[in-house]
Amino acid sequence: MKNLILFILSFVTFTTFASARTFKAIVRTESNAAKEAMVELEDLISETSFDGKHFKIVKGKSDEAIAFDASEELVFKAATTYYHLTIARNYFINKVKSDFVSKTEKMVIRIEHTNQFSELGHHANDNLDPQFNNALTVPAGVGLASRGVVPWGSEIWFRPQKKINIKDLNTNNLGSQQFKVLMRDFRNQIHMQSLQKFMLGVATVLVSGSSRSNPFSLDSLMRTAGSSLVMEFGYQFIDPITKATSRKWYWLDTAMIPEIIYHEYSHAALSDHLVLSHSTAIIEGMADFFAGQISGSPQLAKHIKKYNTFNGKNAKKKQDYAIQFEMSDYANTDFVFGMLWEIKNILGEEKGEAFMFDLRKRLTTNSTIRGELIDGLLQTCDSVCDQPFIDKIRILKALNLRGI
Ligand SMILES: [Zn+2]
Structure with a gap:
């Protein structure tokens, strides 16, 4: 009897442990x-x-x-x-x-x-x-x-979240001149560390300036600076409990936002080729692409379509693509993300996804958009596309239409 109880106990313990929590x-x-x-x-x-x-x-x-x-x-x-x-x-x-x-x-x-x-x-x-x-x-x-x-x-x-109320911010005469400095800081910073400083800057401008007549709305500022679409998307769904998302507050509880978790994990998963030495438009654009794929959200796809800076001849617009930002930061992140997303759609969902994963082998963290990324896209097509000749023409046509 004692053995039976022990047996049952061990079985209970085992099943408790083996079953998912x-x-x-x-x-x-x-x-x-x-x-x-x-x-x-x-x-x-x-x-x-x-x-x-x-x-x-x-x-x-x-x-x-x-x-x-x-x-x-x-x-x-x-x-x-x-x-x-x-x-x-x-x-x-x-x-x-x-x-x-x-x-x-x-x-x-x-x-x-x-x-x-x-x-x-x-x-x-x-x-x-x-x-x-x-x-x-x-x-x-x-x-x-x-x-x-x-x-x-x-x-x-x-990082932990920290709510920043626009009213509580120090507004020491931070006007447009300081704003430029903040934008430069944003570009010089690595990764999302910069977003916080950037958002602080935005909030400061909104307080110190006339927020209504300010041509830079919060949304357009985030866009112009080339912060990630995925990030922005996550930012719009921050607080599920109180639903207190407000333009008067800024905070980001990154451990609670699925798309940010996917983005960060993608960096680790792609690091067999895209080493994590520093942040560039290529490395961020690739992480965003896979965050988008993992989330598989039709809403996100719509959002990308709506805000895609790659729509139109964007390489010719400085606010969307600037050659001097190629190497040093991720100001062109949205541009890369939009480009990859569009090429995926040209090749078809399944093929396009496999294509982008293969693309990483032909890139490094230091790749440039106009150099290695374009070459990488064409070389990847040679090895992955069903009809490389035709598909390369389609890719080149899409790039050409966009000013690249
Ligand atoms: Zn990143």
């Missing part, structure tokens, strides 16, 4: 609004924390996985991040058959992490410009034994 997470509705739902998390290897076969979700600099009995808010965030990372990983393995991703080591995912990234020290000093409202994928590092910094693998960092 359900958690509350943010998901998208058909119309792409954000909502709370109960989701199953796959491949957890811990019974008490967000430690899985492929992802370990930690808070800040900690190396311990977040416990299931942590605060409700933290668990909600960890579950949402884990859930969407799993979707992104499954996409790369099952849909585009990435050998690299299937062999990728387990990743540490940091949420609520404010430290800057340091190539030598992993986490920069706590006092050095803490980060909010953005996300970042960091490359692996060898560590610094003399300082006790152990080696680390590629990681994704999600």
Whole structure:
């Protein structure tokens, strides 16, 4: 009898562990609004924390996985991040058959992490410009034994949100001149760190200037600066709980926005060829493209069509494409994203998707739009397209119509 009870107990324990655990997470509705739902998390290897076969979700600099009995808010965030990372990983393995991703080591995912990234020290000093409202994928590092910094693998960092009310911002005479400086800062910054500063700048301009007569609406500013369409899309669905999304506030809870999670994971998944040394229009445009594919949202596709800066002869418009931004930053990100999206549509959904995944082999982080990207598109067509001669003509025609 005792043995039977032990047997049943071990069976119960085993089945509890083997069955997927359900958690509350943010998901998208058909119309792409954000909502709370109960989701199953796959491949957890811990019974008490967000430690899985492929992802370990930690808070800040900690190396311990977040416990299931942590605060409700933290668990909600960890579950949402884990859930969407799993979707992104499954996409790369099952849909585009990435050998690299299937062999990728387990990743540490940091949420609520404010430290800057340091190539030598992993986490920069706590006092050095803490980060909010953005996300970042960091490359692996060898560590610094003399300082006790152990080696680390590629990681994704999600910053905590920080609500910035336009009214609370310091408006010290920041006018159009300062705005130019802010725009330059935006372009010089890497990745989404820049979005926060940029948005701060926008908010400041809106306060200091006449917001109504200001020709730069929040939307048009985001567009002109070439920030990602996917980001902007995510920004429109920020707060599913209070639905308090307001143009008077700015914040981005990046660990809760599926498209941003997909974008960051795409950086890691494409890093077999697009190394994570710095941000360029190519690397951001490619990550956005795959974020769009993973989300598979018809609403997002509509949004891309509506706002696509690649519509029209855009390479001739400085605000959409500028050659001097080719290498140094991602001001042309939307241009690249729009171009890739349009070529996918020319080739057809399935073919186009496989094409873009193959394209990464012919690109590097330092590729230029007019140089290696165009060459890469044509070379990829030679190896992937069904009718390379005809399809290359179609691609060239589309590029030519757009001024490239
Ligand atoms: Zn990015």
